[in-house]
Amino acid sequence: MLYRIVIFIIIIFAFSFKNVLANCDFKHFNYIEELKDISSLDSIIIEVNKKRKFYKNFARIIVSKSKNIPPKLKKNFNANVTVNYKFGKCTYKARIRQLGDWKDHVKVINGQPLRSLKVNLKEGNIFSAIKFKLLIPETREHYNEILGTIILRKFGFLVPETFETNLVLNGSTSKIIFQEDTVKEFLERNHKREGPIFEGDESLLWSYNDIENFELENLSLSRLTNYKWFLRGKNSEYIVLKAFNELQKSYLEYTYNFPKSKLLILPNNEKDKIFKDYYFILTAMNGWHALRPHNRKFYYNSFNDNFEPIYYDGMFNLDSPLWINLINDDLKIFNKNYTFLDLKLLSEKDFKEKILIDFKKRVIKFDEKLNLFFINSIENIVVNSKKIQNLINKSHTDKINVKNNKNYLENYLFRINEKKINQKNIIALFKDKHEYHANLQNNKKIILTPQEVSEILRKNLHSENRYVILNTFNSKNKDLAISKELNLDNSINGSVIYSKGISFEIDKIKRIINVKQSNNKDWIFFKNLNFKNWNINFNGLIGDSSIDDLSQRFNNNGLTGCLNFLNTTFNNTSIKMKNGSCEDSINIINSKGTLNSIDISKALSDALDLDFSNISIENLFISNSGNDCLDVSGGSYKIISANLSGCKDKALSIGEISEFNASKISIIDSNIGISVKDFSKSFIKDYYTKNVSICAEAFQKKQEFGGAIANFKNLKCNGLYNQDLNSLINKNYNEL
Secondary structure, X not given: OHHHHHXXXXXXXXXXXXXXXXXXXXXXXXXXOHHHOHHHEEEEEEEEOOHHHHHHHHHHHHHOOOOEOOHHHOOEEEEEEEEEEOOEEEEEEEEEXXXXXXXXXXXXXXXXXXXXXXXXXXXXXXXXXXXXXXEOHHHHOOHHHHHHHHHHHHOOOEOOOEEEEEEEEOOEEEEEEEEEOOOHHHHHHOOOOOOOEEEEOOOOOOOHHHOOOOOOHHHOOEEEOOHHHHOOOHHHHHHHHHHHHHHHHHHHHHHHHOOOOOOOOOOOOOOOOXXXXXXXXXXXXXXXXXXXXXXXXXXXXXXXOEEEEEOOOOOOOOOOOOOHHHOOHHHHHOOOOOOOHHHHHHXXXXXXXXXXXXXXXXXXXXXXXXXXXXXXXHHHHHHHHHHHHHHHHHHOOOOOOOXXXXXXXXXXXXXXHHOOOOEEEEEEEEEEOOEEEEEEOOOOEEEEOHHHHHHHHHHOEEOOEEEEEOOOOEOOOOOOEEEEEEEOOOOOEEEEEEEOOOEEEEEOOOOEEEEEOOOOOOOEEEEOOEEEOOEEEEEOOOOOOOOOOOOOOOOOOOOOEEEEEEOOEEEEEEEEEEEEOOOEEEEEEOOEEEEEEEEEEEEOOEEEEEEOOEEEEEEEEEEEEOOOOEEEEOOEEEEEEEEEEEEOOEEEEEEOOOEEEEEEEEEEEEXXXXXXXXXXXXXXXXXXXXXEEEEEEEEOOOOOOOOOEEEEEEEEOOOEEEEOOXXXXXXXXXXX
16 A cells, blocks of 8 residues: 555656746756846847748738727737857747737837747746846837846836847847746745735827827726736635735725826825835926826735835836926925935945946846946936925925815716716625625625736726726725733733734733634734744644635635734744644745744644845754645745654745755655745755655746755764756855
């Protein structure tokens, strides 16, 4: 019987590795760092399968009478995409199509057709991007776009990876701008948990019912782009609709104030200044085009219950004087004390040098002309910023404008009717078990499935008619949260958020926090805190996997853990956890520091999950986990000693571009000992196991990554060792 089980595991494991591994003429594990470095790329070659139809499509776009590119001509074509690196090449199957709204995205240069393209790789990736744009440089002001995106990224905004490269399209060579799409992989690269992404809705802007372009701009609201995320379960539905409700209010406010205020949208209700900062710096960079409501993109961060701007299409003019004529009543929203605090960084030599290094990597040839462009651009942004600051100081007002969402809604409905737009307006939406009840403006009611709601969120379409959700969300939230400010050391102010069934006590003298559940789904969430010399104890309730809904990993707040930490600093901290019934007993996100010990027992699913962090653990003890004992991703991790036992799946899972080092790992009674995947690298000095079926595995799991490396110095394990073609398990690794 045991023999058959082992054979079955081997077959399943081998089958799982039949992916995109043979598409490159080199092994990933030899070039993991280079595959993450933009300067490693030489060119991208695209060969379209049906060239004649591809060029015929191009000609139809050129001769079409409309000002913009007709959507019906943006046809998909199968193609092969070859990525030439300095050390080898990879070839992937892909789907490509025409990109862009206007005809500047199609050109004929020296008799050769050139077009901006949207590419969707069916296998493999380019710098972790699966979906990306290849843009004619002039459509994005060329080097302005590359340098502008670098500057925004250095200021901490969400910005797609952007660089110049050579494109060979059906044998014709040209320069092109590569820019990744703002999808799941983009969020991962920016150390963000996957969540809703919204953008301005353009469906009324381009020749809608033969109405002139942009005539209906003041009626255009927002839409959901990653609609499939909405359909993952009831919690993602709740998060999307909650966020959409707030964003739609902001767009209604914008349409109400149009055309006085065209560019400023504040979906966070003034609780932070990120969108004011975004407006300020983009204006200083003459990137007003990215501020147009139909170009806006938003990521909703459920951890912080706020939106973050995603940069898109700024049409920067970095070295030009400030375009003052585009600044209007938006400045009145800034109070007299507002300043863009990060602006001072542009005067610091080290900061400018980091920008310059990144700029050199992202252009084909850096010369004196580009160096002068860089110097002038930085200086000009500072000058423009000072002008804006002076304008803010002159235009500020202490008068508080009270928002009236009812007026915004009524005004919008009036203007929709005035323009005779055939649009059905949903003014209330209720979830009842597995379906939605929608109240329409005309007092009619309809019932919608989640799939139908997702189509309205995505395309404003239902049953071939235009539907728009205005006042989106009324739902009884069974997972009401309590939020409190928290100050542990009279220095750093953070917060604690928890479900209503949680009780906890804080002893500041003994530096102990005791947390208890009254329901096995209760959770607690610590944010922006410094745990120095603290002991945290969590006593959970034993959960029943037969009744617990683990079909969706996270709750209504996007949390996967019973005990959660975000933006936390640990210093000689100890955590003890028992009976965790959540997807993760403990989840630590975007945090750093050293923990003296973590002790977890009886976890229903994963015991400890570390994401996007830089964490060191002196002593780790985990026993009896229903899934993985330790799961790390997207960060740098170090463990001195770990004892992991009773892990039903993996004792240690290392993934998504992680660096992992350990002095001693002991594993008992687990299915898989150590799993290293997706551009991760690990080194374990002493590795000992007992009753482990698979000692170690190294492989590529996700398309957006590649192979992995698992290094061991001393090991004792009699099970299997499995690696794919692009990964390496080194059983006798000697540190240099």
